[in-house]
Amino acid sequence: MGTDKRRASRQAEAERNDQALLAAAREVLAIDGAHASVASIAAAAGVGIGSLYRRYRTKEELYQRLCEIALDDYARAAEEGLAHGDPWEGLVHYITTAVSFGPGSLAPIAGTIEITAEMAEKNERSDRAVEMLVGRAHRCGALRNDATALDISLLIEQLAKSPLDDHFKRQQMAALAQAARTARERIVAIAIQGLRAPAHQPLPGDPPGYELFSERWASRHDNPSP
Amino acid sequence: MGTDKRRASRQAEAERNDQALLAAAREVLAIDGAHASVASIAAAAGVGIGSLYRRYRTKEELYQRLCEIALDDYARAAEEGLAHGDPWEGLVHYITTAVSFGPGSLAPIAGTIEITAEMAEKNERSDRAVEMLVGRAHRCGALRNDATALDISLLIEQLAKSPLDDHFKRQQMAALAQAARTARERIVAIAIQGLRAPAHQPLPGDPPGYELFSERWASRHDNPSP
DNA sequence: TCTAAACGGAGCGAATCGCTCCGTTTAAGA
DNA sequence: TCTTAAACGGAGCGATTCGCTCCGTTTAGA
Numbered sequence: 282m283g284t285d286k287r288r289a290s291r292q293a294e295a296e297r298n299d300q301a302l303l304a305a306a307r308e309v310l311a312i313d314g315a316h317a318s319v320a321s322i323a324a325a326a327g328v329g330i331g332s333l334y335r336r337y338r339t340k341e342e343l344y345q346r347l348c349e350i351a352l353d354d355y356a357r358a359a360e361e362g363l364a365h366g367d368p369w370e371g372l373v374h375y376i377t378t379a380v381s382f383g384p385g386s387l388a389p390i391a392g393t394i395e396i397t398a399e400m401a402e403k404n405e406r407s408d409r410a411v412e413m414l415v416g417r418a419h420r421c422g423a424l425r426n427d428a429t430a431l432d433i434s435l436l437i438e439q440l441a442k443s444p445l446d447d448h449f450k451r452q453q454m455a456a457l458a459q460a461a462r463t464a465r466e467r468i469v470a471i472a473i474q475g476l477r478a479p480a481h482q483p484l485p486g487d488p489p490g491y492e493l494f495s496e497r498w499a500s501r502h503d504n505p506s507p
Numbered sequence: 508m509g510t511d512k513r514r515a516s517r518q519a520e521a522e523r524n525d526q527a528l529l530a531a532a533r534e535v536l537a538i539d540g541a542h543a544s545v546a547s548i549a550a551a552a553g554v555g556i557g558s559l560y561r562r563y564r565t566k567e568e569l570y571q572r573l574c575e576i577a578l579d580d581y582a583r584a585a586e587e588g589l590a591h592g593d594p595w596e597g598l599v600h601y602i603t604t605a606v607s608f609g610p611g612s613l614a615p616i617a618g619t620i621e622i623t624a625e626m627a628e629k630n631e632r633s634d635r636a637v638e639m640l641v642g643r644a645h646r647c648g649a650l651r652n653d654a655t656a657l658d659i660s661l662l663i664e665q666l667a668k669s670p671l672d673d674h675f676k677r678q679q680m681a682a683l684a685q686a687a688r689t690a691r692e693r694i695v696a697i698a699i700q701g702l703r704a705p706a707h708q709p710l711p712g713d714p715p716g717y718e719l720f721s722e723r724w725a726s727r728h729d730n731p732s733p
Numbered sequence: 734t735c736t737a738a739a740c741g742g743a744g745c746g747a748a749t750c751g752c753t754c755c756g757t758t759t760a761a762g763a
Numbered sequence: 764t765c766t767t768a769a770a771c772g773g774a775g776c777g778a779t780t781c782g783c784t785c786c787g788t789t790t791a792g793a
Contacts, residue, residue: 290791295739316542319782329741330783340782388670392678428697436694440665444614448723452618457722464715468662468698471654471710475701484697489690496683497674517760517770524771545751555772556752566751740789750779758771763764 299336301326306347307386312447314389319343344394347386352403354382359410369423372414373473376437380469384442391497425480431489433476440469525562527552532573533612538673540615545569570620573612578629580608585636595649598640599699602663606695610668617723651706657715659702666695 305326309317319340323330337343358378365371411430418424443465449458531552535543545566549556563569584604591597637656644650669691675684 292739292791298739314540318780320780323741331741331785332739334783335739392674425700428693432690432693432697435671435690436697438670439691439694442668442670444664444668445661445719445723448617454722457718460716460719463712464658464661464719465665466712467654467658467710467715468665470708471658471662471701472694472698473701474706474708475697475699477707480700481703482696482700484693486689486692489693490686492683493671493686493690496680497671521770544749546749549772557754557772558770560752561770734793736791736793738789738791741787743784743786745784746781748779748781751777753774753776755774756772759769761767761769763766 298326298328298332302328302333302336302343303347303350306343307351310347310386310389311383312450314384315393317389341394344386344390345397345400348390348394349397349399349403351382351385351387352400352407354385355379356403356407356410358382359407359414362414363410363417368414368417368421372418372424372433372476375411375414376433376473377469379437380440380465382441384438388438388442392499396498422478424476425478427480427484427488428476429488431491431493432484435489435493436472436476440465440472524552524554524558528554528559528562528569529573529576532569533577536573536612536615537609538676540610541619543615567620570612570616571623571626574616574620575623575625575629577608577611577613578626578633580611581605582629582633582636584608585633585640588640589636589643594640594643594647598644598650598659598702601637601640602659602699603695605663606666606691608667610664614664614668618725622724648704650702651704653706653710653714654702655714657717657719658710661715661719662698662702666691666698 302322305328306317306322309322309325313321319333320330322343323333326333333343337346359375361378362371362375365374408430411434415424415428415430415433419426443461445461446458446465449455449461528548531554532543532548535548535551539547545559546556548569549559552559559569563572585601587604588597588601591600634656637660641650641654641656641659645652669687671687672684672691675681675687
């Protein structure tokens with residue numbers, strides 16, 4: 282079909298550039314956090330700033346797209362976990378996969394962008410899957426019964442960010458960055474072990490409420506310091 | 508003695524301001540990370556910028572002082588742990604106390620300042636104490652034997668930073684910040700539970716090496732991107 | 734050879750940085 | 764009461780960095 286030929290070289294380059302941009306943005310955001318600059322994202326993708334702004338009219342638009350992709354990844358990881366026959370193994374798959382995403386593009390920019398409809402929808406899908414995953418693991422007795430789905434979500438967020446890895450990446454020390462990554466895998470294994478039933482002693486305080494998630498995305502553009 | 512009178516109001520205010528500066532710097536650094544500004548530190552302390560620079564000739568000098576204090580806190584927490592009769596309880600005391608320090612003033616500025624002699628000394632003292640703590644806990648069989656002292660130090664660093672807490676603090680939402688803190692306490696409890704022997708399965712990969720700590724403080728002022 | 738789509742990046746105004754410099758306040762001594 | 768010097772707060776300097784625009788160049792296809 283002619284379409285394939287029309288989509289050839291030049292348009293194909295545009296497509297490749299878009300993928301490179303999204304991948305680079307994800308990486309840079311994970312390392313530099315909220316202070317990542319558009320210039321550094323374009324540079325990391327090997328693309329001019331102009332090309333970036335031809336695809337996304339603004340920085341926020343790019344960030345929104347990144348969030349949608351990240352939320353989709355989380356939802357998929359949770360659904361893969363549900364596909365596992367063993368409830369515990371399924372939960373472990375979700376946790377390790379989600380952690381391996383790194384801080385993704387979510388936490389660093391929470392509250393700085395407007396939530397799109399697509400983001401809200403993917404988020405609900407993800408929440409539902411995680412809730413089912415945790416419920417299953419509770420019922421089969423593998424997961425300690427005082428750990429809630431929100432506890433696990435917060436645990437994932439806590440483990441996802443690796444300051445050590447980021448630091449060595451920023452300094453271009455690849456070997457040490459790799460070592461930092463395997464060190465974190467050990468820590469994740471420790472945390473997962475801590476989720477197994479039975480627990481030696483109950484978790485302190487009340488279980489976390491959902492406001493911890495929802496309130497943080499209520500984007501308030503008013504700066505705290507006038 | 509006349510000294511007390513000479514040290515009265517005006518010099519006393521200077522002393523109070525110094526304490527306020529250190530406390531505020533610690534707080535601001537924990538929230539804003541490496542991008543904290545001198546102006547915001549002075550403002551948080553309720554002090555003029557001029558007063559800050561009368562005490563510390565440069566931003567780096569202030570940061571070095573903060574690091575020395577933080578390292579001292581860690582060392583003290585570890586030594587308190589050693590004072591406990593029960594090895595496991597002593598280790599738990601160290602971990603929870605160290606985590607409660609937050610990211611302190613260490614991780615955010617690692618590699619950005621020169622190490623003073625005092626910093627190196629306090630660091631060694633802290634390391635020795637932690638090594639003994641972990642050795643004791645291993646010998647009495649409470650701590651899983653494939654978890655090393657470095658694993659525990661990295662675990663502490665991983666848990667110390669609370670993005671959620673920081674976010675709500677930045678947005679001046681005190682109630683949610685408090686909720687975020689108790690949520691993190693639950694996560695710390697989970698992780699500690701994961702350190703208990705016996706483990707269901709061994710930790711993956713090789714134990715982390717000490718370069719992960721030492722290399723990161725080798726301050727390289729050359730920017731990676733020329 | 735010509736055209737139009739995709740490209741890269743210099744550079745704009747605004748914001749922010751670390752830090753200096755100076756006019757003001759205040760407690761102690763004459 | 765007046766003088767003095769130590770401690771104060773903060774406006775503002777030059778440098779840097781930001782998001783974004785604008786324009787000259789490259790290149791695939793007719």
